[in-house]
Amino acid sequence: MLDPQAAEINEVIAESNPHVFDMLSERGRAIFFPAKGILAQTAQASGKGINATIGTALEDEGATIGLSSMASQVVSGDTNLFAYAPNLGKPEIRGAWKRMMLKKNPALREGGISTPIVASSLTHGLSAAGALFVDRGDKIVTPDLFWENYNLVFNYAYGSEFDAFPMFGGGGFNAGALRQKLLGGGAGKKIVILNFPNNPTGYTLTVEEADAVRDAVVEAAEAGNNIVALIDDAYFGLVFEGGILRESIFSLLAGAHERVLAVKIDGPTKEDYAWGLRIGFVTFGCARGGAEFYKAMESKLGGSIRGSTSSSSNLGQALLLRAYETPSYEAEKAQKYEVLRRRYKKIREILDNRKEYGEYLRPLPFNSGYFMCLEVKNGKADEVRRILLDKYDTGVIALDNLLRVAFSSTPYELLEKLFDNIYNAAKEAV
Ligand SMILES: Cc1ncc(COP(=O)(O)O)c(C=O)c1O
Incomplete structure (x- = not known):
């Protein structure tokens, strides 16, 4: 079963050079770098005022979250770290x-x-x-x-x-x-x-x-x-x-x-x-x-x-090992956990307070992690996503009839606006 994206790429190769196409293994024919899907949607949301597409975690101020027990060792000067692990x-x-x-x-x-x-x-x-x-x-x-x-x-x-x-x-x-x-x-x-x-x-x-x-x-x-x-x-x-x-x-x-x-x-x-x-x-x-x-x-x-x-990577392993041996490691982690938990609680509060969202959107069960999903009741999730990009300066991921919202990368102060934007876009996507 070939993905249409793979079929498209195969055609290009076969037309450009059929000999090379003949060289491809069965696996080579099936594989492709996904130009659509989450990666493409994330790229489209780049630079938007609210970007809830990203599967990494950002501080409320926008910097990438990181533990100082790791960050503090980045300049180490130890050439042993270039050896194989x-x-x-x-x-x-x-x-x-x-x-x-x-x-x-x-x-x-x-x-x-x-x-x-x-x-x-x-x-x-x-x-x-x-x-x-x-x-x-x-x-x-x-x-x-x-x-x-x-x-x-x-x-x-x-x-x-x-x-x-x-x-x-x-x-x-x-x-x-x-x-x-x-x-x-x-x-x-x-x-x-x-x-x-x-x-x-x-x-x-x-x-x-x-x-x-x-x-x-x-x-x-x-x-x-x-x-x-x-x-x-x-x-x-x-x-x-x-x-x-x-x-x-x-x-x-x-x-x-x-x-x-x-x-x-x-x-x-x-x-x-x-x-x-x-x-x-x-x-x-x-x-x-x-x-x-x-x-x-x-x-x-x-x-x-x-x-x-x-x-x-030897460097990666060495850095982690030192972080795990740093006495403040657990406390640093707890502090970052709290950044995400606070956003999670805020989303719960927003959904509890804004009953009107229910006409267009239904949250799926969530209690953990980086993300939550909203089902778009009329099924037009990708249209909602496009309206959010074009009119509301906001990026989310559309997956079939769902919108995936990454609170890991959305600052606490923007959460209310994010959900209001989604609601307004959902109203328009009828
Ligand atoms: C469920 C799940 N597993 C694995 C990964 C990828 O982990 P890694 O970057 O270590 O390959 C992701 C990242 O998005 C994920 O969501």
């Missing part, structure tokens, strides 16, 4: 990340998970894990609201297809629909991808929903399915309400069943406000594991990394 990552940072993971997820057992392997970002970690588990024609079970780049990472690169279920039902996560997907189609290998806090919705499971997800996965495993659970924890820790799962869903799945392999893909990109460092981690957890098993799995993933980027 080990292929699987510096042992010290692998150990530090594991210790921090165990602290942030008290339900995990030290011996129940592997030592994290360093990848060159979460995207690379997802891709390296995909190389191990995704075959051509495989179906990947996912909620229907997911980060669009999964298409390139999995489908166009490895030839899989998504088997999506409606993410929400009855006002919360639709664990019943997930259960049906995992139990459907006869026993076999099932791959599922879960991402909380979610991009684009900003939703994290409640504690009860997380239990229901674990139960569904275990039930499917009991029925003879072998389940690979890819867990994208990019926005881990940014939860803004009570009663919501504070640990990763990895904690609940890592030791759930011998037929369940949980693969945690996480990193400092969003958690530590270090988007450009390009460091991520991949960690395995399985009820039937043990030290030798985890070493063997490390070798598998290590091979996938060795054959793609070979190793990850």
